[in-house]
Amino acid sequence: MTRTRILLAGAAVVLLLSGCTPAPAPVVTGSPAAAAPETTPTPEVTPEPEGFSDEDLLNIAESISSGNTAALEQYLAPSVLFTIAASEFSETRTPVEAIGDLAYLESATGWEFPIDDATVDGYRGGDYATFIPDDAYGGVAASGQVIIFGFEGESIVSIFISADEALL
Numbered sequence: 001m002t003r004t005r006i007l008l009a010g011a012a013v014v015l016l017l018s019g020c021t022p023a024p025a026p027v028v029t030g031s032p033a034a035a036a037p038e039t040t041p042t043p044e045v046t047p048e049p050e051g052f053s054d055e056d057l058l059n060i061a062e063s064i065s066s067g068n069t070a071a072l073e074q075y076l077a078p079s080v081l082f083t084i085a086a087s088e089f090s091e092t093r094t095p096v097e098a099i100g101d102l103a104y105l106e107s108a109t110g111w112e113f114p115i116d117d118a119t120v121d122g123y124r125g126g127d128y129a130t131f132i133p134d135d136a137y138g139g140v141a142a143s144g145q146v147i148i149f150g151f152e153g154e155s156i157v158s159i160f161i162s163a164d165e166a167l168l
Contacts, residue, residue: 061113061139064147069102077155083131085162110142123168131160140165
């Protein structure tokens with residue numbers, strides 16, 4: 001009986017101490033420089049997205065100017081934030097829904113792309129600043145309508161429109 005207690009006590013000590021054992025050091029292979037531990041961690045770098053080519057931007061502008069907005073679908077993300085100025089409408093839409101929502105601009109004529117940086121900066125100073133992204137690309141119609149696209153990687157992720165530039 002005493003021998004059993006000693007064995008059980010020894011097993012308990014071994015189990016308790018096994019939780020205190022440090023993990024083994026990782027095995028490093030490769031060059032000697034790779035074996036040296038780093039003193040400060042380096043953050044993982046995510047590559048920058050390629051973005052849109054000038055040809056892509058021209059196609060986007062042409063799809064709005066011509067009214068062939070279905071051509072935009074290939075550029076749209078699976079969900080697009082679609083916002084209409086001076087309305088309560090700001091919703092996440094599918095590409096098909098977003099294309100349908102662009103019917104709001106059917107009466108627009110005489111589109112000019114791109115909007116110059118000073119004008120975009122002026123829009124950002126107004127009530128709709130949160131809907132005008134840093135990478136904004138858009139156009140203004142001679143009839144007063146405005147459209148601004150926001151991009152992420154190689155996709156359009158937001159569309160902001162206004163029935164009249166004066167609202168911005």
